[in-house]
Amino acid sequence: MCGSSSLRILQAPRCSPHHSHTAIRRAPVAAVTNVKLLVGKPIYGANELLPFLYRRTTRSRNMKGAVLPAIKSSLIDPDGGALVDLVVPEGERAAKVSEAEGLPKVKLTKVDVEWVHVVSEGWASPLRGFMREDEYLQSLHFNSLRMEDGKVVNMSLPIVLAIDDGTKESIGSAKDVALLGPDGDVIAILRSIEIYKHNKEERIARTWGTTAPGLPYVEESITQAGNWLIGVDLEVLKPIKYNDGLDHYRLSPKELRKEFDKRGADAVFAFQLRNPVHNGHALLMNDTRRRLLDMGYKNPILLLHPLGGFVKADDVPLDVRMEQHSKVLEDKVLDPETTIVAIFLHLCITLVRQKCNGMPRQE
The missing domain is CATH 3.10.400.10 (Sulfate adenylyltransferase)
Structure with a gap:
């Protein structure tokens, strides 16, 4: 997606076991820019249940007592079915x-x-x-x-x-x-x-x-x-550390999953960015959480995922960005109870023409 940030919902409703491996590519239910709803293991194509979910959600806003469809969710599987961990015991x-x-x-x-x-x-x-x-x-x-x-x-x-x-x-x-x-x-x-x-x-x-x-x-x-x-x-031979005062923000996929479980997340949506959070970012993230609550989720958790690693010369340094992100939580611009801040390790593909479904695009 264009710009320096991206938003992705990592969990989504499972309304039928027959659709547990389908990706929703278009998402009017949570209609924010460039949001992807993922259900289990994705395939290419739209989910035929989407209009049903959208109608049910819309009707519940207009009719008192309407009941939302039951939502079941779980963290999507890692590619290949299991997380790789190559650090020697x-x-x-x-x-x-x-x-x-x-x-x-x-x-x-x-x-x-x-x-x-x-x-x-x-x-x-x-x-x-x-x-x-x-x-x-x-x-x-x-x-x-x-x-x-x-x-x-x-x-x-x-x-x-x-x-x-x-x-x-x-x-x-x-x-x-x-x-x-x-x-x-x-x-x-x-x-x-x-x-x-x-x-x-x-x-x-x-x-x-x-x-x-x-x-x-x-x-x-x-x-x-x-x-x-x-x-x-x-x-x-041992976990990679940078000793720059920010290692506690570098959570591994395994550690992130534990944190999601600890917080009782029934949905996780991620926002990646390589610059400080600005007002448009905050509005988008807060609105996405509101829409997930409207869909019937009880505890959507935001993963604020600032990008580390290689950056351009004119980018804001990582330590300054992390300080700003902490202040955003301290001032309750984003809810600290429902937000996890963790550095994503490497950045190079967001600085150049990235391939999306086989086609290059400018980031």
Whole structure:
């Protein structure tokens, strides 16, 4: 969607078990700009129950005593059916660190570390590491991945790790390598590696819809990257921390789900943004909650999801934005009892032409 923010409802009514895997693509019931209602596992197409829900809701506003349809809801399943967690259990870390010391090394950039963080916590489920060539080509050409059971999941952005010629030569015939952070600390092990050619021009053209110079992220992280990609299974030796005073806002998908349960959410709607909350944002979020209550939900929870990671030079710094978001809750512009603030880890796709259903769009 256009602009620097997006709104998505992560849960929606299940009125019949026969429609538990259908996505509502058009949503007059909660008719706010660019809202998606998701019911279970989405398919492409509109839900034929939508006019019924809309009529019932409308009639309940005009007729005293009208009863809304019963609503059942649950958190949508992660892509692939289960959340990926690639952080090594604490009791096994010492042995893994010792093993890593004897492996060939790959030095990561700051952005690479952020992608390790994304993959390790399950934000890119079902990926279990950086893409191998077959996964990369599926993502690049079809915006999706086919699972071993034949199911297809959305994956419109290739998540890959580039290495240069010298690093490729130093790896040689090794099957496993260690990843070093920018400060030289070992942060992960890559298992059963596969090295293949990094066709940068095709990657840029198919992902962003153009190869024009000056694209944010592209020039910083792709055109200057190595000529090879390394696909791997990833083992992260400890949780990724940034020690910037904001780590308590970086909740993993697993932690977010626990927080939703703790608050008794029967619906969750998310608002992603990379700038301070302004009046239009607040009105949209509060109105969405009101509409969900009108639909019959009892406790809709807002996930305010400021974007971290790579940002443009003229963006408001993350620490300033987080301070502003805290003040918004303190002043009750948004209800702190029904709002969770959590940083989303990586940002690059919102700064350039992003593919949506196979078509690029400007963010």
